[in-house]
Amino acid sequence: MDPILLFKALILGIVEGLTEFLPISSTGHLIILGSLLDYTDEQSKVFKIVIQLGAILAVCWDFRERIGKALGGLGSDPVQQRFAGLLLVGFLPAAVLGLLFHSTIKAYLFNPLSVAGALIVGGFLILYIERKAYHPRISSVDDMRWPDALKVGFAQAMAMFPGTSRSGATIMGGLIFGLSRKTATEFSFFLAIPTMFAATVYDVYKNWSLLHMADLPVFAVGFLAAFVAAMLTVKALLRYVSNHDFTVFAWYRIVFGVIVLLTAEMGWVEWTA
Template sequence: MDFPLLLVALVLGIIEGLTEFLPVSSTGHLIIFGDLLGYNDDTSKVFKIVIQLAAILAVCWDYRERLIKVASGLRTEPSAQRFVGMLFVAFLPAAVLGLMFHSKIKALLFNPITVATALVVGGLIILYVEKRAYKPRIMEVEQMRWSDAVKVGFAQALAMIPGTSRSGSTIMGGLIFGLSRKAATEFSFFLAIPTMFAATAYDLYKNWALLRAEDLPVFAVGFVASFVAAIWAVKSFIRFISNHTFIIFAWYRIAFGLFVLATWYFGWVEWSEA
C-alpha cells in the first residue's frame, strides 16, 4: 500500500471539504496543492471528482431534513415546487455555458498561475462588494423571485474560471442582487447540489476509462476526509456569517494568490503550465 499517496489523499480530501463551500475556490486550492504535492496525473482527475462528490453529499446530509421535506411535498406543495423551480432556473446558466466551454476552459485555464490571479481578483471583488454594503431586501431563500434566481445563476457561471469560487460567485452575486448574507449563503449551498452533481456526472463520464480498482483505497481516504471536513465547514460557515462579513476571506484570497504568484515570479516553485 502506498502510504505517502494515502497521506496526499487525506490532505487533499480535507482541503476539498474545507474549501468547497467557502468563497475561496476549492478547485483552485486542489489545482495548486495537487501540483505542489505532485498529484496532477490522470488518476488525480478522477480523485478530484470523488472528493467533490463527497463534499456535496455532506451538504445533502447536513440539510437532509429540509431536502426530504421538499422532495415529499413536490407533488402537492406549491412552496416545494417553487423552491425546486428556483434551483433549476439558477442552475441553467452554468449548465449551458459549462457544456459549451468546459473542455476549453480546462485545457487553457486549469493551472496554478491562472488560479492565483483569479484568487486575487476575486478577493478584490469581495472587498468592493463589502464596501458598498448592499441593503438586503430578501432575508430568506423562500422570498426570492424568479428574476433573482436567474441573476444568481449567471453569477455562479463565472466560477467556471478556476480560482473564482463557485460559492464566492454565488454569494457575492446574491448580496449584490439583494439577498441577505444568510439567504445568499444558504442558496449557494442548495444550488451547489444540482450544479455539482451534474458536473460530477459529466466529469465521471468523460474520465470513466481512468477508473482502476487499485486506486480505491486512495479514493476512499479522500472521500471520507472530504465528507467529514465539509460537514464541519458548512456548520461553521453558517455560524460565522451570522456575525461577520466576508472580508477575512477576501484578504486570505489576496494573500494566498500573491504568495503563489511570488513563488512563480521569483522561481521558488516550478509550477505546471497546464
C-alpha cells in the same frame, strides 16, 4: 497501496472539504496543492471528482430535512414545487455555459498561475462588494423569485474559471442582487447540490476509462476526508455569516495568490498544470 499517496489523498480531501463552501475556491486550491504535492497525473483527475462528491454529500446530509421536505412535496406542495423551480432556474446558466465552455477553460486555465490571478482579482472584488452599502430585500430563500434565482445562477456560472470560487460567486452575487447574507449563503448551499452532482456525472462520464478498482483506497480516503471536513465547514460558515462579512476571506485570497505568483517569479517553486 503507497502510504505517501494515501497521505496526499487525505490532505487533498481535507482541503476540498474545507474550501468547497468558503469563498476561496476549492478547485483553485486543489490545482495549486496538487501541483505542490506532485499529484497531477491521470488518476488525480478522477480523484478530484470523487472528493467533490464527498463534499456535496455532506451538504445533503446537513440539509437532509429540507431536502426531504422538498422532494416529498414535489407532487402536491406548491411551496416545495416553487423551491425546486428556483433551484432549476439557478442551475441552468452553469449547465448551459458549462457544456459550451468547460473543455476550453479546463485546457487553458486549469493551472496554478491562472488560479493565483483569479484568487487575487476575486479577493479585490469581494473587498469592493463588502464596502458597498447593499440593502437586502430578500430575507429568506422562500421569498426569492425566479429572476433572483436566475441572476444568482449567472453569478455562479462565473466560477467555471478556476480560482473564482463557486460559493464566493453565488454569495457575493446574491448580496448584489438583494439577498440577505444568510439567504445568499443558504441558497449557495442548495444550488451547489444540482450543480455539483451534474458536474460530477459529466466528469465521470468524460473520464470513465480512468476509473480502476486498484485506486479505490485512495478515493475512499479522500472522499471520507472531504465529507467530514465539509460537514464541519458548512455548520461553521452558517454561524460565521450571522455576525461577520467576508473580508477576511478576501485578504486570504489576495495573500495566497501573491505568494503563488511570487514563488513562480523567484523560481522557488516550479508550478505545473
